[in-house]
Structure formats: C-alpha cells, structure tokens
Amino acid sequence: MQxxxxxxxxxxxxxxxxxxxxxxxxxxxRGVAAVMTDLIRSGELAPGSTLPTVxxxxxxxxxxxxxxxxxxxxxxxxxxxxxxxxxGSVVSGPPAxxxxxxxxxxxxxGSHLTLDLAVAAPDPALLPALEDALLAGARSPRLNDYSRSxxxxxxxxxVQGTWPFEPEAWMxxxxxxxxxxxxxxxxxxxxxxxxxxxxTAARLLDILxxxxxxxxxxxxxxxxxxxxxxxxALEQRPxxxxxxxxxxxxxxxxxxxERAAALAATLEGAPNVxxxxxxxxxxxxxxPAASIGAHLPGRTVLxxxxxxxxxxxxxxxxxxxxxxxxxxxxxxxxxxxxxTSRILQDALAYLLTDDGTTGHVRAAxxxxxxRRTALATRLAAHGVPTANRDGLMxxxxxxxxxxxxxxxxARGVTVSPGSRFCVAYSRPHVRIATSRLTxxxxxxxxxxxxxxxxxxxxxxxxx
Numbered sequence: 268m269q270x271x272x273x274x275x276x277x278x279x280x281x282x283x284x285x286x287x288x289x290x291x292x293x294x295x296x297r298g299v300a301a302v303m304t305d306l307i308r309s310g311e312l313a314p315g316s317t318l319p320t321v322x323x324x325x326x327x328x329x330x331x332x333x334x335x336x337x338x339x340x341x342x343x344x345x346x347x348x349x350x351x352x353x354x355g356s357v358v359s360g361p362p363a364x365x366x367x368x369x370x371x372x373x374x375x376x377g378s379h380l381t382l383d384l385a386v387a388a389p390d391p392a393l394l395p396a397l398e399d400a401l402l403a404g405a406r407s408p409r410l411n412d413y414s415r416s417x418x419x420x421x422x423x424x425x426v427q428g429t430w431p432f433e434p435e436a437w438m439x440x441x442x443x444x445x446x447x448x449x450x451x452x453x454x455x456x457x458x459x460x461x462x463x464x465x466x467t468a469a470r471l472l473d474i475l476x477x478x479x480x481x482x483x484x485x486x487x488x489x490x491x492x493x494x495x496x497x498x499x500a501l502e503q504r505p506x507x508x509x510x511x512x513x514x515x516x517x518x519x520x521x522x523x524x525e526r527a528a529a530l531a532a533t534l535e536g537a538p539n540v541x542x543x544x545x546x547x548x549x550x551x552x553x554x555p556a557a558s559i560g561a562h563l564p565g566r567t568v569l570x571x572x573x574x575x576x577x578x579x580x581x582x583x584x585x586x587x588x589x590x591x592x593x594x595x596x597x598x599x600x601x602x603x604x605x606x607t608s609r610i611l612q613d614a615l616a617y618l619l620t621d622d623g624t625t626g627h628v629r630a631a632x633x634x635x636x637x638r639r640t641a642l643a644t645r646l647a648a649h650g651v652p653t654a655n656r657d658g659l660m661x662x663x664x665x666x667x668x669x670x671x672x673x674x675x676x677a678r679g680v681t682v683s684p685g686s687r688f689c690v691a692y693s694r695p696h697v698r699i700a701t702s703r704l705t706x707x708x709x710x711x712x713x714x715x716x717x718x719x720x721x722x723x724x725x726x727x728x729x730x
Contacts (some may be wrong), residue, residue, distance in 0.1 A: 275316040275358075284319035288327035296337035301329070303338065305479035307347050308361050316358040318348065344457055344479050367473035368688040381679035382714070387516070387659040387700035389551070393631035395624045397578060397614065400573045406612030415606040418585065418596055426585050430560035432567065434587030439607040443547050443572030443584040446596075448474045450543055450568060450586070451507070451593035455480055460505040462540075464492045464644055466662075466688040466696075468516040468547065471509060485688040489654055491515065491522040494529045501537040508534065512544045512569070513556030517662045517688045517698045519639075519655025524557040526536050531562035542567040543590065550575040550619075551632045553657045560588070573615055575659070576628050583607065583615045635659055639701040641708075645715030651722045659702035663722060668695040670724035678717055697721070 278287045291302045306312040321339060325332040339356060346363040350356045409416065417438045427437075440446040455461060457479035463471065465484035475482055483503050486496035492510050500508075501699075513521040522530075533694040534540060542559050546552075549571050560567030568588025574581060586593055600606070618624045636657070643653045643661055653661045665671040668684050675682055675697075687698030699718065705711065 270574075273678040275313055277316075278312060279317035280319065283317075283325060284323040284327045287324060288318060291328060294328045294330050294334070296341070299335060299338035303342055304345075304347065304362065307342075307358055312358045314358050314360045318356045318358065320355060340457065340479075358607045367470060367477070369473045369476075383681055384700045384704075385681045385698075387698075387702055389579065389659070390631075390703045392635075393634055394578045395618060395627045397581070397618075399613040400617040400621075400624075401610065403617035404610035404612070405578035407613045409609055411638055412609075415601070416609055416612070419595075419609050419612040419616065422585070422612045422619075423617040425619040426435060426571075426587075430587050431556070431567070432560035432564045432569075434564070434569070434593070435590035436588065436593035438586045439612050440570075440584050440595050440596075440600070441582045441604070441607055442587055443545060443570050444474070446468050446570035446572075446584045446586045447471060447509070447543065449544055449596040450570070450592065451478055451480070451509075453599045454541060454543075454592065455506050459501050459507070459564040462497065462500040462505040462508040463690065464501075464510045464515070465690045465692045466517055466685070467509075467690075468511065468545070469683075469687040469713050471545065471574050472688075472690065475509075482690050484692070486692075487508070487518065487520070489520055489656075490526045491520050492526075492530060494526075494533045495647065497530060501540060502532070504537075505540055507541050507543055509543045509545065512546050512558060512633050513554065514548045514552040514658035516547060517660055517685070517696075518659065518661065519554070519658040519662065521554055521556050521657055522558075527557035527559050528562060531559045534563060534566070535564065538566075540566070544569045546571040548575045548658060551635065552626050553632055553636050565589055573619075576631075577615060577618050577624075581611055581615055583611055589723065609724055615623060634706075635702055638704040638706060641706070641711055642699070642701055642704060642715060642718075643728075645711060646719060649715060649719035651719050659700060660715050661699040661701055663697050663699050663723040665695050665697055666725045668697065671695075671721040674721040674724045675717060680714075680717055682718075
C-alpha cells in the first residue's frame with residue numbers, strides 16, 4: 268500500500284473484526300455506535316471502508332448479534348454506513364443531515380429554461396391581500412404573552428365549523444408538511460411500517476424515509492386508496508395509514524363519502540392503526556373531502572394547510588384529532604418553536620371569516636381549475652390522457668420518464684419526474700404543475716404540443 272493511502276480494508280473480515288473490537292470498551296449498542304462514529308468522524312474509517320459482518324463483530328465483543336445490529340441501525344439512520352445486502356456494510360461518511368432527496372431537484376439543467384412546470388406553487392396574483400389580516404393579527408389579545416398557545420381562540424372559532432369530524436384537540440403548526448412530520452415523528456419509531464397511498468406526494472415519502480419507516484404501498488384508483496389493497500397492507504401491521512384526502516398530489520382525486528366509509532370499515536379490523544389525513548391545499552380545492560374521521564374520530568388526525576390558499580408566508584396549517592395524538596406532537600414541538608405566532612394565527616382567522624377574502628379564494632380555485640382543465644383538454648386531443656379532477660397539477664403518462672424529461676429540458680421546459688412520487692407504482696409518468704400556467708390559448712396549445720411530444724419519446728428516440 269502506498270504511503271499516506273487510506274486502508275479501507277483494515278476493519279473487514281475476521282482480523283478486521285478483532286481490530287475493531289479492540290477499540291470498543293463499551294459493548295452496549297450505544298457504546299458500539301459511539302466508537303464507530305468517532306472512527307468515521309476522524310477519518311480512520313474512511314468512506315468506502317468495508318465493515319465486518321454483524322455476527323463476526325458480535326462474536327469478538329461477546330455480545331448478541333442484535334446488539335451490533337442495533338448499533339448499525341443507528342449508523343444507517345445518520346447516513347454514516349450503507350448496508351449492501353449480502354455484500355455487507357460500508358462506510359458512507361461522517362454524520363449527515365437527511366436531505367429530502369425526492370423533493371429536491373435533481374441535476375443542473377442550466378439557465379436556458381424558460382418554463383418551470385415542476386413547482387406546484389400558488390400563483391401570487393391569485394392570493395388575497397394580507398395587509399388588513401396582519402393588522403388584525405397584531406391586535407391579538409395575548410400578543411407577546413410568552414405562554415404557549417397551541418391554537419388561538421379566534422383561529423379555533425374560524426376552523427372548527429369546517430372540520431369533517433369533531434376533534435378532541437387542536438394545534439396550529441408552521442405549514443402542512445411540518446404538521447405531518449411532527450405527527451409522524453411523535454407516532455412512529457425507526458422500523459415501523461406505515462401504509463401510504465401509491466403514488467403520493469414526494470415530500471411525504473421523504474419524511475417517512477428520513478424517519479427510517481418501512482413504507483407499505485396502498486394501490487389507488489380514481490376515487491383514492493383501494494380498500495382491498497389497504498386490507499393487504501394492514502396484514503403487515505403498520506402503525507399508521509397516511510393518505511391525502513382531497514386534490515391528491517400527484518393524481519388529483521378527492522375521497523368521497525362511499526370510499527371513506529369503505530376505508531373506515533377496513534380499518535375497523537386493525538384497531539391499533541392510526542389514520543393521518545393530509546389536506547394539502549385546503550380551501551383552494553374545488554370540493555370538500557370526506558374523512559375517515561367521520562367514522563373513526565378517535566383514531567384519525569387531519570392536517571389542513573392554508574398556505575396555498577392564503578399565502579405561503581403565513582406558514583399556517585391546523586391539526587385536529589384525538590387529544591393523545593395531538594398532545595404528543597405538541598410536546599415534541601416544545602423542543603423547538605413551541606407555538607405558532609399568534610399574529611399569524613389571528614391573521615388567518617381574519618382571512619377565514621372575511622367574506623371578501625372567502626370570495627377571492629373561491630375565485631382563485633376556479634382559475635386553478637380552469638388552467639388545469641385547459642391543459643388536460645389539449646393533451647387529450649393529442650392522445651395523452653390525464654385524470655386529475657382537482658388540484659394544481661396533472662399526472663401525465665409517458666413512454667419513458669428520462670426521455671420525456673430530456674425532451675422537455677432541451678426545449679426550455681422543466682417538469683417533475685414521476686418516480687419521485689412512487690413506492691411500487693411502475694408505469695412511467697411526469698408531473699406537470701398547472702397553477703401558474705398562462706391562460707393564453709395559443710401558448711397553452713404550444714405547451715400541450717411539447718408535453719405530448721415528450722410523452723411519446725422513447726429511450727431510443729428523443730425528438
């Protein structure tokens with residue numbers, strides 16, 4: 268071996284197991300993980316270093332293989348090692364913060380892009396004015412009171428009549444995904460199984476993967492999750508069933524009363540499974556959603572975001588559900604911000620109860636519906652079917668995902684790869700954001716033609 272070269276094999280094999288065991292004095296799972304972390308941080312175990320098998324190291328330490336396996340699980344959770352099946356485990360690098368790899372963009376497509384159809388964000392021109400609402404929030408009766416307010420009285424009065432069931436407890440949080448993340452973090456432990464509709468929002472999958480949950484896919488049709496598929500998922504004893512109740516991303520369905528009742532009936536046979544419903548676009552959806560909580564209120568928690576309806580900078584969502592579940596999330600939040608600004612809570616309360624703003628939001632919902640439908644109609648004329656009935660996007664089938672992405676990027680258009688939204692669903696798609704589309708008919712015709720061209724592109728032929 269050359270001088271100063273890194274030896275990536277010193278910890279491999281039986282001799283490596285003995286060397287590594289000689290560095291470990293605390294043979295608990297925590298102690299093993301701590302020594303490994305020190306060795307990885309110092310560079311003594313460099314990225315790419317091969318590690319001994321769990322059984323070999325356990326034998327050298329005189330502990331059960333389960334102890335070493337627990338230590339390895341901690342290292343994997345912090346992205347320090349990677350397990351390659353029968354090929355064993357290798358060092359990845361020092362502790363790292365998990366990245367939402369599905370949500371983050373992949374690659375640098377350059378500065379030539381002229382049409383961004385990847386981000387399904389609200390159109391600023393369709394959001395209500397916030398000046399009066401923020402002034403109302405600044406008059407909160409408990410302004411600057413350092414006691415924690417899970418939800419203000421004004422916001423509770425504004426939302427409780429709109430909820431599809433009667434929650435035992437409420438909490439305002441900093442956006443829908445924060446609410447989902449808090450609840451998942453409070454309710455599941457690494458290794459827990461979570462049943463999830465497939466496909467689903469990329470950010471939801473990122474959250475579950477960062478928490479080291481095992482994702483169990485639930486197949487869907489145009490009405491939402493299929494009860495039979497959910498029943499099969501429940502055989503794996505998940506801790507949680509996570510689904511979107513309306514304007515589902517990326518497929519745009521809304522769960523109706525009949526499907527919600529059927530899903531609830533399926534869940535009756537699994538009393539330990541909690542239901543987490545994510546209402547990601549809130550009042551800007553075209554239709555209300557049915558809720559499993561109407562049938563199982565003691566086991567259902569709903570997170571409703573108001574960011575896309577009233578403004579992303581409000582960063583507001585409301586959580587409503589069983590007291591024990593909401594309290595777990597509230598306690599977890601006390602390690603950080605503790606509560607959502609009362610100014611923002613009461614500003615949202617003002618918006619929700621102001622007739623003019625309500626009319627503005629309903630008009631915005633119709634404009635979003637018009638944009639989505641206009642593109643869908645044009646794609647259908649090109650022989651490209653889409654089924655989204657609500658929301659800010661289209662789920663577009665393609666012959667080959669990579670070819671579609673490259674074909675569009677070459678013409679200055681960026682979209683989201685469908686694989687980011689899938690667990691087991693295999694038919695290739697791309698997701699097209701429609702919320703900021705122009706309403707000019709000629710421009711829409713051109714956009715539809717480009718997407719149709721990309722949808723038909725194959726790996727051997729990228730027009």
